[in-house]
Amino acid sequence: MTMAAAPAGTATRLIACHDCGKLHRLPVGDNLHDYKCTRCRGGLGTLSCDLDPPIALLIAAAVSFLVANTMPFMTLNIEGIAQDSTLLSASFALWQSELWPLGVLVFLVATVAPAIKICGLLYVLLPLRHGRRWPLAGRIYRIVGGVRPWAMMEVYLLGMIVAYVKLVELAHIELGIAVYAFLATVLFEIAAEAKSEPMAVWHRLMPQADPTMLQGTPGSRLLSCHSCRQLVRVDAEAQHVGCPRCGASVHEGNPDAWKTSLALLIAAVVLYVPANVLPVMTVFYFGAGQPDTILSGVIELWHAEMYPVAVLVFTASILVPVLKILALGWLIAAKNRPRAVALTKIRVYRIVELVGRWSMVDVFMIGILTALVHLGNVATIVPGPGALAFASVVVLTMLASSAFDPRSIWRRA
Ligand SMILES: [Zn+2]
Ligand SMILES: [Zn+2]
Numbered sequence: 001m002t003m004a005a006a007p008a009g010t011a012t013r014l015i016a017c018h019d020c021g022k023l024h025r026l027p028v029g030d031n032l033h034d035y036k037c038t039r040c041r042g043g044l045g046t047l048s049c050d051l052d053p054p055i056a057l058l059i060a061a062a063v064s065f066l067v068a069n070t071m072p073f074m075t076l077n078i079e080g081i082a083q084d085s086t087l088l089s090a091s092f093a094l095w096q097s098e099l100w101p102l103g104v105l106v107f108l109v110a111t112v113a114p115a116i117k118i119c120g121l122l123y124v125l126l127p128l129r130h131g132r133r134w135p136l137a138g139r140i141y142r143i144v145g146g147v148r149p150w151a152m153m154e155v156y157l158l159g160m161i162v163a164y165v166k167l168v169e170l171a172h173i174e175l176g177i178a179v180y181a182f183l184a185t186v187l188f189e190i191a192a193e194a195k196s197e198p199m200a201v202w203h204r205l206m207p208q209a210d211p212t213m214l215q216g217t218p219g220s221r222l223l224s225c226h227s228c229r230q231l232v233r234v235d236a237e238a239q240h241v242g243c244p245r246c247g248a249s250v251h252e253g254n255p256d257a258w259k260t261s262l263a264l265l266i267a268a269v270v271l272y273v274p275a276n277v278l279p280v281m282t283v284f285y286f287g288a289g290q291p292d293t294i295l296s297g298v299i300e301l302w303h304a305e306m307y308p309v310a311v312l313v314f315t316a317s318i319l320v321p322v323l324k325i326l327a328l329g330w331l332i333a334a335k336n337r338p339r340a341v342a343l344t345k346i347r348v349y350r351i352v353e354l355v356g357r358w359s360m361v362d363v364f365m366i367g368i369l370t371a372l373v374h375l376g377n378v379a380t381i382v383p384g385p386g387a388l389a390f391a392s393v394v395v396l397t398m399l400a401s402s403a404f405d406p407r408s409i410w411r412r413a
Contacts, residue, residue, distance in 0.1 A: 013208035014231050015199070016224030017042050019346055020410040021253075023222075025211065028203075039410070040346045045199030047208060051129045054196040058125070061188035062118050064181045069111065072176035076167065076372045078379050083372055087111070087178055090367030097370060099388045105395070106367045109360065113151035118189070120144035121196075128204050138205050142227045142246040145198065149398065152357055152364075154186050158312070159364025165309045166301070166365070167372065170285070170379070202228045206245040225250045257405040258332050264400035265328050271389045271396065272321065278386035281366050285379050293386060294318060294362060316361040317390070324359075324397050327352050331404060345409050352401050359394045363387060 012025040017037040026035055028047050035044040069087050076083045088111065095103030124141045127134050160179070167173055202208070209231035213222060219236030227248040234241050240251035279291030292300065294317050301310035327348050366387050373381040 011210075013047060013203070013210055014213055015044055015208060015229055016231065017044060018226075018229060019349075019406045021224060021407045022410075023224075026208075040343065042346070042350075046197055047200055047203045049195075049197035049200040051125055051201075054192045055122070055125050055129060057188045057192035057195060058118055058122050061185050061192060062122065064184040064188060065114065065118060067181035068178045068185055071178040071181065073178040073182075074164075074176060074368075074372060075174040076375075077172040077174070078170065078373075078375055081375050081378055083374055085368075085371050087182065089371035090364065093371035093374065094367050094383060097383050099383050099385070102363065102367070102383065102388050102391055105391055106364065109150050109152045110156045110364065113147050114153045114185075114189070116147050117144055117151045120147070121192075124201065124205070128201065131204075133205060138228070138246045141201065141205065142248060145227060149353070149357060149402070152360055153182070153189065155358055155360050156364045157183065157186050158316075158358070159361045160368060162309055162313060162361060162365045163368040163372070165306055166369065169304065171373075173372075199229070202230070202245065206230065221252070223250050223252060226253075253405050253407055255408070257403055258408060261328070261400045261404040262332050264396050264403060265325065265332065268393045268396035268400065269325060271392045272325070275386055275390035275393050276318075278389060279384035280362065280386040280390060281369065281384050282382045283373070283379070284382070287377055289382075291384060294390065297362075313362060313365075316358050320355055320359050321393055321397065324352055324356050324401075328397065328400055328404070331409070342409050346406060349401070349404070349406050349409070356394065356398050356401060360391070363391045363394070 011028045013028055014023060015026050016023050017040060019042040020037060020040040022037055022039045024035070024037065024044055026044060026047055034046060036042070037044055071086075073085045073087050073089065075085070088107070091103045091107035091111065093103070094100070094106055097103070120140050121144055123134060124137045124144070128137070160182075164173060199208075208229075213231055213233065216222065216233050217235070221234050221236075223232055223234050223241075224230070225232060225243040225246060225248055228243060228246040230243055230245045232241055232243060232250045234250065240249045242248075243250050276294055278293070280294055280297065282289045282291040294313075298310050298314045298318070301313060331345055331349055331352075366381075366383050369381045370383050373379050
């Protein structure tokens with residue numbers, strides 16, 4: 001729905017589409033519709049929502065997150081020797097190996113980012129429920145939005161399942177209370193996400209610009225904040241201005257953003273080679289070890305008749321990174337195409353943004369296996385340099401897609 005669809009007499013606010021920049025008029029107080037952009041079919045969100053369900057779910061998530069991070073996680077038993085672990089063991093085991101940057105990365109995306117997300121959201125939403133704003137709420141809500149793609153608890157959960165399936169053949173595994181608490185945290189978080197409306201929260205933090213903003217002084221431009229989508233008037237001489245709502249710098253969009261994107265993508269392509277050629281981990285069983293690459297790991301799972309897990313790891317670790325690199329290359333390279341192609345491109349961009357992080361499954365699995373299988377001569381799993389290269393590919397492609405400005409598709413179209 002757009003300008004024409006808002007019934008006459010209802011209060012409306014101006015909002016620019018995040019993906020293409022087209023300006024729309026949204027009615028205030030209508031929480032039944034998810035409005036779509038008329039140009040690119042992107043969701044515009046709604047300006048009102050009930051804050052109670054997401055707050056309740058986030059409190060539940062905070063409690064279960066605390067339990068998951070303090071209670072026993074898994075216990076492995078091989079030939080009578082037991083190895084305990086906690087949720088932080090995977091990060092710590094990688095930190096202690098030669099691949100310490102991998103330990104830092106796993107700690108950031110599996111522990112720090114989810115904690116920032118849960119605490120940040122509660123800090124913003126709890127007082128907002130009573131119409132109050134705590135200091136820096138706008139900036140904190142913006143940071144939470146930036147952290148969101150890097151909070152990978154659900155991906156970690158999948159890595160946990162793959163690690164479990166791989167181990168259950170050769171050892172006895174006891175699941176601790178932290179595993180169930182972790183599962184609960186993921187479910188609470190997904191439900192909270194489904195129940196929350198970021199545009200409505202922004203509108204409560206500071207009302208979205210109204211149609212009087214359309215009349216401005218000669219030469220000034222109406223720009224949309226890329227973080228919170230508030231509309232800001234920028235004088236003719238000014239290059240950029242600070243967003244009054246979230247503090248981000250509001251500017252016309254960097255026409256050279258694609259160069260940053262391309263540089264990151266090239267780095268990812270280069271690292272893709274060692275990621276697939278070098279071993280990602282070595283399993284030592286009674287002294288004898290066999291290094292595994294990503295592909296040989298998949299083949300091994302297939303031969304062990306664990307078909308669903310083999311297909312899952314193949315998709316997440318081989319198919320998704322290749323498709324993501326090809327898709328990003330196409331988004332960056334193709335120029336001056338008709339509107340139909342632009343629509344396809346924006347769909348591809350949205351899929352790329354959504355699926356990229358799932359490639360971290362293998363990295364998490366390696367971390368969990370390294371932490372658990374640490375039994376001296378009986379059985380030890382050591383991470384390989386391929387894992388670090390692979391994790392770098394995933395991070396670089398995520399950075400490349402976030403550096404890419406989707407509005408550039410429409411400027412060219
Ligand atoms: Zn749009
Ligand atoms: Zn803003």
